[in-house]
Amino acid sequence: MEDVLLPRVARGEETAVRECLSRYGDLIWSLARRLLPTSADAEDAVQDIFVEIWKNAERFNEQVASEKTFVVMLARRRLIDRRRKLGRSPQVQRIDETTLVTPSQGRADVLELADEAEQANRCLDTLQKEQRRALELAVYHGLSHSQISDCENAPLGTVKAWVRRGMIQLRDCMNLSHTSKGGSK
Amino acid sequence: MRQSNEDRQRFEELKGIQAIDGLSETELAELNQLARQLPDADPDDFERVAAAVEQIWSGEPTKLMPDPVRNKLEEQAANFVLANVASEKVHTPQVPEVSNRNSNAIPWLAAAASLMLAFFAWYEPQSPTAKTAAEMRNELLTSASDIIRVDWTPTNASAVETTPGKSANGDVVWSPTLQKGFMRFRSLAVNDPTKEQYQLWIFDKNQSEATPIDGGVFDITESDVVVPIDAKLRVNDAYLFAVTIEKPGGVVVSSRERLPLLATVN
Numbered sequence: 001m002e003d004v005l006l007p008r009v010a011r012g013e014e015t016a017v018r019e020c021l022s023r024y025g026d027l028i029w030s031l032a033r034r035l036l037p038t039s040a041d042a043e044d045a046v047q048d049i050f051v052e053i054w055k056n057a058e059r060f061n062e063q064v065a066s067e068k069t070f071v072v073m074l075a076r077r078r079l080i081d082r083r084r085k086l087g088r089s090p091q092v093q094r095i096d097e098t099t100l101v102t103p104s105q106g107r108a109d110v111l112e113l114a115d116e117a118e119q120a121n122r123c124l125d126t127l128q129k130e131q132r133r134a135l136e137l138a139v140y141h142g143l144s145h146s147q148i149s150d151c152e153n154a155p156l157g158t159v160k161a162w163v164r165r166g167m168i169q170l171r172d173c174m175n176l177s178h179t180s181k182g183g184s185k
Numbered sequence: 186m187r188q189s190n191e192d193r194q195r196f197e198e199l200k201g202i203q204a205i206d207g208l209s210e211t212e213l214a215e216l217n218q219l220a221r222q223l224p225d226a227d228p229d230d231f232e233r234v235a236a237a238v239e240q241i242w243s244g245e246p247t248k249l250m251p252d253p254v255r256n257k258l259e260e261q262a263a264n265f266v267l268a269n270v271a272s273e274k275v276h277t278p279q280v281p282e283v284s285n286r287n288s289n290a291i292p293w294l295a296a297a298a299s300l301m302l303a304f305f306a307w308y309e310p311q312s313p314t315a316k317t318a319a320e321m322r323n324e325l326l327t328s329a330s331d332i333i334r335v336d337w338t339p340t341n342a343s344a345v346e347t348t349p350g351k352s353a354n355g356d357v358v359w360s361p362t363l364q365k366g367f368m369r370f371r372s373l374a375v376n377d378p379t380k381e382q383y384q385l386w387i388f389d390k391n392q393s394e395a396t397p398i399d400g401g402v403f404d405i406t407e408s409d410v411v412v413p414i415d416a417k418l419r420v421n422d423a424y425l426f427a428v429t430i431e432k433p434g435g436v437v438v439s440s441r442e443r444l445p446l447l448a449t450v451n
Contacts, residue, residue, distance in 0.1 A: 018259065021262055025250040026248065030246040033248050033415075034417050043254050046258065050261065050262070051265065065236075076236055076239065077232060080205070080206070083207070084207040120238050135238060140239070140242040140243070141437045160198065163204075167204065167231045167234050171231065176230055176233045176234055
């Protein structure tokens with residue numbers, strides 16, 4: 001388990017700010033390249049994301065989530081926001097049944113995962129097929145609710161319900177609410 | 186009680202939208218309002234779940250941040266620390282060197298300096314010695330010891346995607362260790378990026394055939410071009426490279442209806 005950096009970043013330690021960049025740079029770059037249409041968009045986004053992480057470092061609460069999860073959460077928030085403003089998102093044609101295969105299925109066991117991610121792997125198996133597929137399209141492929149609705153030929157309300165119920169089930173299974181851990185934000 | 190249940194339902198609906206689509210200003214204000222009203226409300230829990238799941242599905246980072254981007258961020262990190270230190274000094278009365286007369290100006294000066302540095306760092310013009318894709322391909326061929334090199338094979342569909350009177354050809358080079366590669370095309374039809382773009386798909390033995398790895402969207406601007414491969418996931422064991430023609434911006438999953446070129450790894 002790596003040492004947490006964000007409390008040191010919050011104290012303004014220059015080495016921690018640089019280590020943060022070194023530790024999470026490739027992760028955030030990969031995420032940005034996957035969720036944004038161009039490399040130029042990704043370059044702008046990672047700049048915003050790191051400023052956001054440094055500024056919000058003091059909000060990190062180790063009791064609620066791992067540092068990596070906190071960093072990915074902030075990154076996703078900025079990327080989704082940017083994509084919303086760009087008015088662009090991945091386009092989808094036809095998705096057949098076989099795409100139910102999880103993108104990195106079969107590799108997760110060899111990865112060094114954060115605690116929440118290990119737990120998420122177990123909890124994902126408890127989801128209904130539709131919930132899991134909707135979450136995969138939304139979280140991994142970056143599709144909006146309405147795009148998933150088009151892909152799956154399902155009413156928008158139904159898709160939102162799949163996502164919402166899936167999220168609630170995972171949250172409860174992973175114990176990822178600050179209210180369940182007594183942490184404060 | 187009924188109102189409270191409706192509020193909680195709406196709260197969860199908004200969190201779901203936030204984690205997937207993002208919220209408008211109005212929706213965000215509504216979410217925050219509900220978070221204040223509801224006991225034990227956690228407005229971030231769905232985003233936290235998405236972040237945890239993201240780590241599972243993404244696996245290890247598949248792309249290394251390019252050095253120019255990393256260098257700019259390192260400068261930005263230094264500016265951030267500098268601005269924070271200046272700000273700290275202003276808020277620490279026992280520091281003797283900060284006079285009251287100038288103290289209000291320091292955060293502004295620090296911020297201005299930071300912005301200027303960030304601006305010049307970010308908009309630094311590209312080096313005139315930047316290498317072309319063809320030069321980088323040659324470098325890869327001479328430096329990597331595990332190069333896969335396969336020729337493009339035109340498909341039946343390629344007849345309509347080829348420069349008239351010529352057959353499209355070229356090759357793919359890929360280094361599994363460096364996770365880097367290039368495609369070379371000759372006589373593939375020039376595309377209009379506002380109407381359609383080419384997209385590379387990499388079939389990996391560790392992935393389902395239905396979900397090949399997106400190798401990036403690209404344009405053909407002339408008869409003989411070299412295009413860097415932009416794989417969105419780690420490629421462990423490639424067995425087939427395929428080029429499709431898609432809508433501008435590419436697609437997440439291709440219907441593979443227009444597939445002009447294939448390159449099979451023996």
